[in-house]
Every structure is written in structure tokens, then in C-alpha cells.
Amino acid sequence: MSDGQRSPTGTGQIVVAGLTKQYKNVRAVNDLSFTVEPGRVTGFLGPNGAGKTTTLRMLLNLVTPTSGSATIGGRRYADLTDPLRHVGAVLEASSAHKGRTGLNHLRVIAAAAGLPKQRADEVLAMVGLTPAAKRKFKGYSLGMKQRLGIAAAMLGDPRVLVLDEPANGLDPEGIRWMRGFLKTLATEGRTVLVSSHLLSEMQLLADDVVIIAAGQLVRQGPVDQVLGSMAQTARIRVRTPQAAELTKALREQAATVETDEQGTLLVAGVDAPTVGRAALGVQAELHELTTERPDLERVFLELTAGKAGIR
Structure with a gap:
């Protein structure tokens, strides 16, 4: 047309x-x-x-x-x-x-x-x-x-x-x-x-x-x-046999550390190089060090959390 x-x-x-x-x-x-x-x-x-x-x-x-x-x-x-x-x-x-x-x-x-x-x-x-x-x-x-x-x-x-x-x-x-x-x-x-x-x-x-x-x-x-805009919510996935030692070292640097069901550390509040240096300091062997950037689903859920539909 x-x-x-x-x-x-x-x-x-x-x-x-x-x-x-x-x-x-x-x-x-x-x-x-x-x-x-x-x-x-x-x-x-x-x-x-x-x-x-x-x-x-x-x-x-x-x-x-x-x-x-x-x-x-x-x-x-x-x-x-x-x-x-x-x-x-x-x-x-x-x-x-x-x-x-x-x-x-x-x-x-x-x-x-x-x-x-x-x-x-x-x-x-x-x-x-x-x-x-x-x-x-x-x-x-x-x-x-x-x-x-x-x-x-x-x-x-x-x-x-x-x-x-x-x-x-x-x-x-x-x-x-x-x-x-x-x-x-x-x-x-x-x-x-x-x-x-x-x-x-x-x-x-x-x-x-x-x-x-x-x-x-x-x-x-x-x-x-x-x-x-949600970059501050990026997390770092870390797998290491020395999870307890690394967790202690990261928390001393004001990082937030959680552990999932597989024992993987989910680290927030610091960047990947900081995690790497902390691992080196406690001689932790790293099997995974991955930065997870927020995807649209995660951002959506965070932005709408607690805001129920009204119809």
C-alpha cells in the first residue's frame, strides 16, 4: 500500500x-x-x-x-x-x-x-x-x-x-x-x-x-x-572447596555472602577482582567465578515485588 x-x-x-x-x-x-x-x-x-x-x-x-x-x-x-x-x-x-x-x-x-x-x-x-x-x-x-x-x-x-x-x-x-x-x-x-x-x-x-x-x-x-539501573544488584557466583574461609574473608570486606542449595557462594557488594584477591589471600581454590548481571526477569520481579495487582 x-x-x-x-x-x-x-x-x-x-x-x-x-x-x-x-x-x-x-x-x-x-x-x-x-x-x-x-x-x-x-x-x-x-x-x-x-x-x-x-x-x-x-x-x-x-x-x-x-x-x-x-x-x-x-x-x-x-x-x-x-x-x-x-x-x-x-x-x-x-x-x-x-x-x-x-x-x-x-x-x-x-x-x-x-x-x-x-x-x-x-x-x-x-x-x-x-x-x-x-x-x-x-x-x-x-x-x-x-x-x-x-x-x-x-x-x-x-x-x-x-x-x-x-x-x-x-x-x-x-x-x-x-x-x-x-x-x-x-x-x-x-x-x-x-x-x-x-x-x-x-x-x-x-x-x-x-x-x-x-x-x-x-x-x-x-x-x-x-x-x-539495577547494576548494584549484580551478584558473583563462586564455587570453591574452601567456602567457609572465603566467606569469612569476604564478609570482613563488607560483602554480602549467601549460599545456594548446591553450596555455591552468591556474593554481592564487591566486584569480581575483589573476590579473586580475597580467594588468593586465604589460598582458596576457585572452581567458578562468574558475575551474574541482572536480566529483565530479575529486574521485573525486584521492581514489582509486593505490588499486587488490583483487578
Whole structure:
């Protein structure tokens, strides 16, 4: 589809400002603010009940905010002309008439949006479903339904893509395909916002993360920056037959030393060279000396610890 047909929405930047949603006695989202930039994949993370889905539904005009705003390219979703050409969204695995083929399902959506018929074939090829184009929806696996949902979201060649748990039901090969697909969309300058609970995958996929808990922002920024902000929590794994002697020497240097079930020392508060010098001083034979940097899962758990979901 040409740029003229696409009619892009501003820069495609998503801006959530002071967004709040109150359900009777439950505040699902509480004064939430963050931005999502074009040309990047942004992971939207939070514990179950953190308010992620409610936030996405407010962004897409499926839920009315109590206060605050959510805009795409400077406009509310409700104010977009031909929204399918601006924003593609998948909030759950695709649903369709069980007796309808994947191809016909997409053709119906394309016709309703005033899009050319052949666009259905193009997006099926894009998500690798061409071999299943004429298979009835009732025969689709959950992973195939996810791909069909993404195909539907891409019908209008949107500049913004909003996905809630898109890897749900995908096998490892499918997850790898999803990662490459979304990264490619971002390199084309599109805005990609992805909610997921697969933290190890998000560390591979996302350029930026927005982490929320109990409806509030906990941390936002590039993945490397968020991980770097927790660098002080890096631990050093040490295996040695002289664990008691080395533990005593390290604690004398104000290090924190714990022991796991295998007898490995987990050392914090000092760096690896300091551990090495301490081992040399007590003539401890080292079988392992490894610095463990915080990964996204560990950082996420530390940032959201004790902040229960509220819906």
C-alpha cells in the first residue's frame, strides 16, 4: 500500500497522560503516564492484574477513561479516520466464524474497511499462513489464530501496532518468527507496543520497556538502561572447596555472602577482582567465578515485588 493510501497518523507516537480508570471501589489504572516512540518495539510489562489490558483497551477506545488521555499521533483513537489504516491491534487470539476460511475472514474485514481484496492474500503471506489460507478457522491451532489476528491487524498497513500477549500459543519457532516480524516492522519506522508475560523473550525483542504495577508506572526506558539501573544488584557466583574461609574473608570486606542449595557462594557488594584477591589471600581454590548481571526477569520481579495487582 502506498504512503498516499496509508494516510499516516502524525509521527505514530503513543502518549498516555494521567490515565486513570476507576471501577466502583477498584482503581484499575492510577494516573498512568508514558510514551511509546516510533521505530522501536516497546514492551508493556506488569504482573497479572497490573492494569495492562485495561490501559490498552482505553488506548483503543474500548474502555472510557475516568480521567487522563491516551493519544496516537496526537489524536484519540476515536477521532481517527479509517482507524484500520492507522492502528493495527490484537487484544486476544483472533476470533472468526468457525466455518469460514482464514482467507475469507480477512476478505470480509478488508471489504468492510474499504481495502482491496488482494490485501488479504498479502497479509496471509506476511504471517506465513498462505498454506492454511483455505483451511476453515475451526481447524486452526491457537498459534495459527494468533498469526491470523496479526494478519488482520496488518490489513490497513498501519503505522502503529498494539499487541496483547501475541506469543501466546506459539511454539519456539513461532516465537522466533514473531520476534523477527515485529523487529522488522519497527525498523520500517512503525510504532510497536507489545504486552507480554514472557520476560526472557521481551529482553530479546524490546528496545524499550514500560513496567507497571497496581495500575501505576514503575519504570520506563530502554532495556539496557533499565537493566543498568539495577547494576548494584549484580551478584558473583563462586564455587570453591574452601567456602567457609572465603566467606569469612569476604564478609570482613563488607560483602554480602549467601549460599545456594548446591553450596555455591552468591556474593554481592564487591566486584569480581575483589573476590579473586580475597580467594588468593586465604589460598582458596576457585572452581567458578562468574558475575551474574541482572536480566529483565530479575529486574521485573525486584521492581514489582509486593505490588499486587488490583483487578
